[in-house]
Amino acid sequence: MVVEAGKLREFAAATGSSHPAYVCAHADSSPPTFLITKRLWQADDDPWADTGLDPARILHAGEEFAFTGPPPGPGTTLTFDSHIEKVFTKRGRRGGELTFAVLCTEYRDEAGALRATSRTTVVQPGQTPLEPR
Amino acid sequence: MTLPKPPVPRVVGPVTLTDFVRYQGASGDLNPVHHDPAAAASAGFPRPFAPGMWAAGLLGTLATDWLGPQNVRRFSVRFAEQIWPGDVLTCTAEVLAGPDDGTPLVDVALTCRRQTGAAAVVATATFVVPVEVPHAG
Numbered sequence: 183m184v185v186e187a188g189k190l191r192e193f194a195a196a197t198g199s200s201h202p203a204y205v206c207a208h209a210d211s212s213p214p215t216f217l218i219t220k221r222l223w224q225a226d227d228d229p230w231a232d233t234g235l236d237p238a239r240i241l242h243a244g245e246e247f248a249f250t251g252p253p254p255g256p257g258t259t260l261t262f263d264s265h266i267e268k269v270f271t272k273r274g275r276r277g278g279e280l281t282f283a284v285l286c287t288e289y290r291d292e293a294g295a296l297r298a299t300s301r302t303t304v305v306q307p308g309q310t311p312l313e314p315r
Numbered sequence: 316m317t318l319p320k321p322p323v324p325r326v327v328g329p330v331t332l333t334d335f336v337r338y339q340g341a342s343g344d345l346n347p348v349h350h351d352p353a354a355a356a357s358a359g360f361p362r363p364f365a366p367g368m369w370a371a372g373l374l375g376t377l378a379t380d381w382l383g384p385q386n387v388r389r390f391s392v393r394f395a396e397q398i399w400p401g402d403v404l405t406c407t408a409e410v411l412a413g414p415d416d417g418t419p420l421v422d423v424a425l426t427c428r429r430q431t432g433a434a435a436v437v438a439t440a441t442f443v444v445p446v447e448v449p450h451a452g
Contacts, residue, residue: 189341196334196341197372198327203384214375214390214440218368222343242367246391253387 183223185212187256193219203255210255214247217289217300220262230304233269233283240304243282248299260289260297267301281306318421318444321408322381327373328403330365335400338369365398370436374425377406381423382442388420389441396435403430411439419444 187209193216194204203211228237254260267286274280282305289298335349344366347354355363371392379387398404404427411422425438 193341193372194376196338197369197376198325199376199379201376201379201384203379211384213372213384214379214387215368215372215392218342218344242394244391244393245368245371246389248389249387251388252385 183220183260183262185216185254185256185258185260189219189222190216190256210252212253212255214253215245216253217247217260217287217298218245220260220287220289220300223262229264229266229285230283232266235281235283235304235306240283240306242302243305244303246301246303250296250298254289254291254297258297259292261291262287262289278307318410318414319381321410321423322377325373325377325406326403327406329401330398330404332363332400335363335365335369338366338372342366342368344368360397362399364400365402367392367394367398367436370398370404370427371438373404373406374408374427374436374438377408378423378425378438378440378442381408382421383445386443386445387440388443390438391440392436392438394436396429396433398427398429398435404428404435405430414444 190209190212191205193213197213203209204213230237264285264287267284269283272280282303285302287300288296291297332350339345339349348358348363349366350363352362375390406427408423408425411424413421421442421444423440426434427436429435
């Protein structure tokens, strides 16, 4: 994916930011959750296929982004690769078993340096609706 | 190296479907449960509700206005409760730990509450302590 100036401005506006580091002509950063836009560059396959979870039933439980330095700025070309990191079960507060899965994605820049890692946690089924994907 | 004071709470809303749709376009997540009443109903929800990552983005903005976009090193968000059109959100930030001697990192907690007082989205983040007070707003 390419971190694009126009997409950055659009994302910043949608999340209530007018910070010059995102929106000015010399923008040099990206918002902490901006890498979620990788989906626009992603192949259409289901990343959860190997977990046995049902894409129609899983809910978004959480998301984490870790950066090795400042977040990538506009013009940076990132290559990303995802894998299922873990699948585990927990007993729900209202009984029943919840299955969680974590998808780990690593983002490397043009030089091959690791710039960021994201972790997407989903849960199935969950008796309290959280966040459908 | 002085840690800027935590920001005053930021109130957002009443939130609208337009807020959700704008974020969905920006992020590339066009899940219809966030804007299409029929899709929300068929998924078992009374009406469309906010994308959790939209509220996460609001918390990211509060944090980066406070501590600087270049300084974030970790941002972790958990979804606790849904946000509905008409809700008025209050986003708050506080220091959890640091910076300690020799460790220029600060851990902060960010919370997005609904008008009911319930926390809808909670985040923790780690920032490098800024060397100068960043742009605010």
